[in-house]
Amino acid sequence: GDSVTQMEGPVTLSEEAFLTINCTYTATGYPSLFWYVQYPGEGLQLLLKATKADDKGSNKGFEATYRKETTSFHLEKGSVQVSDSAVYFCALRAGTSYGKLTFGQGTILTVHP
Amino acid sequence: GAGVSQSPSNKVTEKGKDVELRCDPISGHTALYWYRQSLGQGLEFLIYFQGNSAPDKSGLPSDRFSAERTGGSVSTLTIQRTQQEDSAVYLCASKLAGGPGGEQFFGPGTRLTVL
Numbered sequence: 001g002d003s004v005t006q007m008e009g010p011v012t013l014s015e016e017a018f019l020t021i022n023c024t025y026t027a028t029g030y031p032s033l034f035w036y037v038q039y040p041g042e043g044l045q046l047l048l049k050a051t052k053a054d055d056k057g058s059n060k061g062f063e064a065t066y067r068k069e070t071t072s073f074h075l076e077k078g079s080v081q082v083s084d085s086a087v088y089f090c091a092l093r094a095g096t097s098y099g100k101l102t103f104g105q106g107t108i109l110t111v112h113p
Numbered sequence: 114g115a116g117v118s119q120s121p122s123n124k125v126t127e128k129g130k131d132v133e134l135r136c137d138p139i140s141g142h143t144a145l146y147w148y149r150q151s152l153g154q155g156l157e158f159l160i161y162f163q164g165n166s167a168p169d170k171s172g173l174p175s176d177r178f179s180a181e182r183t184g185g186s187v188s189t190l191t192i193q194r195t196q197q198e199d200s201a202v203y204l205c206a207s208k209l210a211g212g213p214g215g216e217q218f219f220g221p222g223t224r225l226t227v228l
Binding site: 043103105106 | 213214219
């Protein structure tokens with residue numbers, strides 16, 4: 001079945017450091033890929049998405065490129081801020097009829113000043 | 114406009130009791146999903162509703178779990194004879210229309226603790 005694997009966390013960085021959170025997936029067909037973010041005390045929010053191979057999703061300085069050849073969708077940001085501290089989830093939506101999301105385990109990111 | 118709302122925000126119950134969790138989707142959204150976020154299992158799909166169609170219950174972990182959606186709007190997730198492994202955050206999401214496309218908007222969740 002479909003699955004998503006994220007790098008194990010937690011990840012702790014200093015402000016302005018470079019961030020990479022790895023995500024790989026297994027799916028039949030051609031899934032859409034997503035990164036969701038959960039800030040402390042808030043609900044899940046869509047951060048960015050990519051719907052086909054080689055697409056790059058971007059938002060709030062975060063980027064991720066859909067790599068079909070490596071079945072990956074790694075999240076990157078060039079300079080993190082304290083306000084980026086949150087839990088990040090990689091997810092896929094396979095070609096089902098109703099859009100069920102399959103999530104990775106989540107990665108806790110803490111950014112120190 | 115109002116987002117997805119869930120109630121209660123926190124629920125503590127004793128093992129063996131039944132609980133009901135409520136979800137109010139965004140007005141006009143016809144698709145509704147329940148997910149569960151737990152330490153051992155991560156974030157997993159439970160059930161999907163689309164309009165008046167029969168729900169997809171393929172993610173429900175046992176027959177103690179059931180859900181309904183009245184009038185195509187509010188949904189209730191019921192867990193009977195709760196067990197400690199049911200402790201988790203239960204998330205509801207809604208989407209404008211059925212089918213695979215479109216963004217799911219998530220509620221804040223209900224944190225269930227089974228003692």
